Amino acid sequence: MVDITELKELVEQEPTPTLQEIGDIYGITRERVRQILRREGIEKPRAIGEKWKREIKEHQLEAQQKGICPICGKKKTYTAKTCRECYWKDRNNDKKWVTRSGYVKIASWARPNSEIYEHRSIAVEMLGRPLREGEIVLHKNGVKDDNRLENLKVTTRKELMHRAREKSKG
16 A cells, blocks of 8 residues: 555655656556556656756757857857857767768867868878878779778879870770
């Protein structure tokens, strides 16, 4: 038998126990606990997590309307959700992503707030120097996201055009 006054006290505790936890105490199902609470007119507060989520969401909306970043509290443009710094921190956490054209891009740690193609970064490491003006990195097998060393080749546009002409001639 469930003692209603004891049940009321249990529901009003902080943090509020779940229906399952209350059911385990009395040896009944969570559905039965819900039915008893409803019958007795006892309103069970939502779980603490949902309350915090709601408060955080309200804070974020308020901050967004004021032109303040909800993450760090710095100024931001009114149209943006966060300030630039927080946007790039979040973007850099992804580290790698595939572009619409099929190439893999990575967050550049050498230059903050920028991104570079992964195959170019690998070629720079392979050469031990930056790419010169006019140098391009080719994928030998034509697969744009296959960035293995043996699949990459550094060449110039001039050389590439010369080989294309030779192939078309012969």
